[in-house]
Amino acid sequence: MVTQSKNKSINGRLVAIGCNYEPWIALLEQSGWKTHCCYDLRTADAILEEYSPCICIVDLSNNDFSLNSISLRANKTKQVRWIALIKKEQLETDVICQFINNYCVDYFSMPIPSTLLLDTVGHQLGMLEIEARTWVEVTSQHDMGLYGDSKSVKQLRDMVRRVASTEVNVFLTGENGTGKELIAKSIHNLSKRKNAPFINVNCGSLTSDEEKIAFLNSATKLHDDEKPKFNGTILLDNVEELSKELQDELLRYLQAPAGESINEDVNCDIRIVVSSSADLETAVANGEFSKELYYRLNVFHIKVPTLRxxxxxxxxxxxxxxxxxxxxxxxxxxxxxxxxxxxxxxxxxxxxxxxxxxxxxxxxxxxxxxxxxxxxFDLPSKSNLKQSLRNIKDEAEKDVLVAVLETHRGQVASAAKDLGVSRATMYRLLNKHNIVPDVRYYNNGQMGE
The missing domain is CATH 1.10.8.60 (Helicase, Ruva Protein; domain 3)
Known part of the structure; x- marks a missing residue:
């Protein structure tokens, strides 16, 4: 039986991408669903924006779309439950399985079992209703980093909400002071781990001598059990400062089979969020940061916008x-x-x-x-800002004059011609900056002012 909603914002809407009008769509419409079929992804973007919250069924069986294009849309849409339609043999394809695992609440292989599909979308509609009623508002007063009405911060909130409900590792980048720690806390507070500890570890303060891997061992301080279990969230702040040894230890932990811990004293089931203000891609290219570790951490990237x-x-x-x-x-x-x-x-x-x-x-x-x-405020006033700009302009102008004079060995006429100004203008500029060209000094390889 299809779950019917009393909330007007959730009214049984379904978008079918790449699907023909088939019997299962007719069955949905007979059951009260409002459906829309489309093949063009740009059209799908507009429909998903209008229909959200909704269910989206995407037909991947004919390889009509690139998975990257679909993944980008699944990644940015809010309050949309994705279901994939595939051929059974596509389950042997890693990228298809990865897409389903990362973005879909369910999948169906051909031929479509209409009754089962109807039950599934009905259940997901009910889940959307619950989600809409219970989502924590992340613009509360303690989360100032996510407060605002600008387009960039609205997109940021949407990404935080979407990724918080998953278990994927998150990579936060952005300038200092943008609120990366607050965003990491919001991800934790909106996740199923919200009642477990949240630990912030400054990687710049860790050394391989003090602990085998400090951020895991810190969990032992939170429990009194003989073998405590830590299932919270850990923020690795300034992750680019991890030593080579700790990079290797962290990579070994991430590569370990599920349920296996690198710390014999602690059972760990953790979610890792990392943050950095540095250009980590350059660090990887220069061999300063492990390439494999970077890609394992950078599962879901969030670039935190600057205040500008x-x-x-x-x-x-x-x-x-x-x-x-x-x-x-x-x-x-x-x-x-x-x-x-x-x-x-x-x-x-x-x-x-x-x-x-x-x-x-x-x-x-x-x-x-x-x-x-x-x-x-301890900020430059308007007059000071104007004065600073004027000083920058004057210094740049002076540097150009000196450089051109040096090139022409102090010859004012040829320097003026090179700059495209008259000789009179050239002398006026020289007087303005107290530059006295002396051909003898320039010819001796010096500059006189």
Whole structure:
């Protein structure tokens, strides 16, 4: 019997990619399902966006689509349950099995058992309803790294929700201060391991001498059993700093058969999340990081956007932080002046969310009344920014003049011709930068100013 939903947002919608109108589709429609068949993947993108939450059945039996294209769509869609249709002999194909294992809730081989399929999609519809009601909102106040309305952070939240329900290893990359640890915690809190420990290990502080593999041994401190079992999540922060020895130990653990532990004192069933602000691909190419380990860790890659890429979120985050710190420090600060707003939006935030948080904390403490002003931030003012740009331009202009003069051995006329300016303009520029060309010095291999 098909599970019927009382939630209007989940109403028995099904998308069939690469499927002809067949008896099993007619049966679904007779049972109250709203179906849509399509062959074009771009059309499928639009339909999945409109239909979500929904069931998506993809026919892989005729190899009409590249698995990579389907995987990309399965990876980015939210609240879509994927089911594959295949030929029985395709189960001998590794890539097909890997796709089913990573992205599908079920599969059926030809010919399609209509009644069983009807039961399966009905059950998955019920699961979607439960999921929609019970998903934890990851934009809560303690998860500031995921708070915002920008397109990039919405996509980030969708990826976190999708991967959290799986057991795959996650690889987080992004600049310092973007909130990679908060994202790792969100993945843990949204997973079935949420009641187990979450351990953050800074790989830069580990040495092969102190522990055989420190992040696994740390689990023994959490239990009093003779042989404790650790089934939580471990974040390996700054994973690029793992020593060669620990890289080898970690790789050996990942290669071990299921249920086998490299630590005799601890039964380990862990999920690994790694993070890095470095270019790990370059480190692999240079032989500084194990290639095989990199590919085993980089199962699901999430690139955390910078605050610069989240422009519309800057003020939202600032307001959120201000409310938090005003309550924490019992200050009156509750709003931003117009000049402080402009300063927040104009600054490039090289330290990302962490820098914004620290700046708002400072402002909340310094504000004497209810309004935070630009002077309460330790950031370059508008005039200082203009002055910095002017200085950069002047220095670059001076460097070009000196270099051209050196090329032409101090001859102003030929240097001016090379730059495409008149001799008068050339002398004006030289005077501006206090450059005095002396042909004798240039001919002796020196530059005089």
């Amino acid at each position: 890429e989240r422009g519309s979120d800057i003020y939202l985050l600032a307001e959120k932080f201000l409310g938090q710190f005003s309550n924490e420090y019992n200050t009156l600060a509750s709003s931003f002046s117009e000049d402080s707003k402009q300063l927040l939006l104009r600054y490039s935030w090289p330290g990302n969310v962490r820098e914004l948080m620290n700046q708002v904390k400072r402002a909340a403490l310094l504000a004497e009344g209810s309004e935070v002003k630009a002077e309460h």
